[in-house]
Amino acid sequence: MLNTTNSLGLNEAFGNEVSPMPLFETWFAEAKETEINDPNAFALATVDVSGQPSVRMLLLKGIKEKGFIFYTNMNSRKANDLQSNQKASICFHWKSLQRQIRIYGSVAQVSEVEADAYFATRDYDSQIGAWASLQSSHMKQRSNFDERILSFKAKYPEGSTVPRPPHWSGWVLLPNELEFWLSAPARLHERLIYKFGDNGNWVKSLLYP
Numbered sequence: 001m002l003n004t005t006n007s008l009g010l011n012e013a014f015g016n017e018v019s020p021m022p023l024f025e026t027w028f029a030e031a032k033e034t035e036i037n038d039p040n041a042f043a044l045a046t047v048d049v050s051g052q053p054s055v056r057m058l059l060l061k062g063i064k065e066k067g068f069i070f071y072t073n074m075n076s077r078k079a080n081d082l083q084s085n086q087k088a089s090i091c092f093h094w095k096s097l098q099r100q101i102r103i104y105g106s107v108a109q110v111s112e113v114e115a116d117a118y119f120a121t122r123d124y125d126s127q128i129g130a131w132a133s134l135q136s137s138h139m140k141q142r143s144n145f146d147e148r149i150l151s152f153k154a155k156y157p158e159g160s161t162v163p164r165p166p167h168w169s170g171w172v173l174l175p176n177e178l179e180f181w182l183s184a185p186a187r188l189h190e191r192l193i194y195k196f197g198d199n200g201n202w203v204k205s206l207l208y209p
């Protein structure tokens with residue numbers, strides 16, 4: 001039986017805890033037990049130079065120094081957006097728990113060492129896929145991709161060390177705002193927001209649903 005957090009009341013939600021991260025970690029741990037797949041899936045919203053927003057699903061691959069880490073192709077649409085505008089927002093929705101967490105902040109690239117270490121943990125086919133995919137570029141036909149996969153498999157045979165492609169790395173989203181949303185009957189939902197203030201402290205308050 002899960003010991004879930006059933007109320008987000010200002011005082012109830014982790015008492016006087018000043019950081020939102022323990023509550024994030026608690027909800028994430030509960031989601032890992034309840035979601036049928038990908039509890040680490042989240043939507044990432046970016047904005048391009050023209051102001052056009054774009055959103056897509058990604059997988060959270062780590063939480064470090066109070067930031068949220070994800071990996072992708074650095075020539076992709078999202079990476080192009082993030083290179084010109086570091087502001088981003090991510091959103092987790094855990095259906096089985098009827099919970100949502102919205103996070104706002106700015107991104108920075110992870111270090112080469114960190115990206116290498118994570119890439120090395122990926123399975124062989126995913127490593128080859130990272131080399132073969134020209135993510136978000138137009139593809140004439142699927143067989144072109146299949147040929148690229150075969151050629152990289154020939155270059156890096158299974159069992160050998162596959163290096164991380166130079167165009168593949170990670171970002172960390174450093175949050176300045178986190179909002180927890182908890183479903184309640186009759187749509188009288190609960191919302192608790194944490195904002196990082198100029199004084200270097202998190203400030204929390206409730207929002208109307």
Ligand SMILES: Cc1cc2nc3c(=O)[nH]c(=O)nc-3n(C[C@H](O)[C@H](O)[C@H](O)COP(=O)(O)O)c2cc1C
Nearest residue numbers: 038041056057058059071072073076077078079136
């Ligand atoms: C559940 C789910 C998880 C995904 N995880 C990732 C991921 O971790 N990294 C990634 O580059 N793409 C991931 N994708 C694919 C992206 O949603 C997207 O199609 C791709 O990254 C290209 O996005 P872009 O053209 O906006 O850059 C995932 C898709 C789904 C549905």
